[in-house]
Amino acid sequence: MPTSSRFAVAVHLLSALAHLGGEGATSAALAASVNTNPVVVRRLLGLLSRAGFVAGRGGRSGGYELAREPSKIRLDAVLAAVEPDGVLAMHENATNRVCLVSCGIKPVLGHVFAKAEDALRSSLRRTTLAEVLRRVENAG
Amino acid sequence: MPTSSRFAVAVHLLSALAHLGGEGATSAALAASVNTNPVVVRRLLGLLSRAGFVAGRGGRSGGYELAREPSKIRLDAVLAAVEPDGVLAMHENATNRVCLVSCGIKPVLGHVFAKAEDALRSSLRRTTLAEVLRRVENAG
């Protein structure tokens, strides 16, 4: 199902920024780390900037840096920033009025989906960017 | 992110089959309930058939029926049947060997993702098809 790797790349980029400390990193340098394009990086960091996780400065000697302590960045918030629509989708087909199931399934499914996504978020919430960085640096 | 509504449609179809009891329903009738195409229904029920949830009989007076009690069908198993790849994707870009984060991020992310998906599955596991059907029929 997963069509997008935005979340994984976002965590990767944030980890790279945290690893560099306060040093500003350009989108080109970050793109090299993820092996992708600078524009892709800027698009993603644009979302993270609007969410208050990073700050990008233009101009000479510009670049990106974290706008918050790594220990204050929880992964559930990162997912929400880059994937606002959630991970479980409802079907948007018109309801067939002659079918009881067709008429009543959507609220039920909506409830089940909401609880499942809450569980997913709760799990991600327990991990901070600082924790990710610590594990990466220890492994290396 | 959600690119597919297969899971929602699958639960809808299973609910419709459970609602009908043992009565065989054709793919055309089910398609009318979900407002989609019979082939789409057969494709999805083909997955659910391989997973042992439904049985399809060909020939005149054929159709589909549940192969298991609704109380024995847990939604996490349904999700696994129709979305085997999970909901959180890793990025598959080549690792940049000069970057510590690039080299070490994947196992860490893999672990975080696995735990998050486990939480999602655990939540879905607590709901059976019988429970969904009960709520749908009570609401109507």
Place this chain on the structure above:
DNA sequence: GCATTGCGTCACCATCCTAGTTGCACAATC
């Protein structure tokens, strides 16, 4: 036996989303 019904599967098409790429305006530094 034979027509009918319905699944199983394939091929094809339209659509959407994502990622990749180029280009240009704007901002900040040197």
Place this chain on the structure above:
DNA sequence: GATTGTGCAACTAGGATGGTGACGCAATGC
């Protein structure tokens, strides 16, 4: 003022999904 770098828009390519038609095959009912 030149250089550097972000922000943003437009365009392209690719893959995934859903929709549709067509065909073979099995099972039923006459």
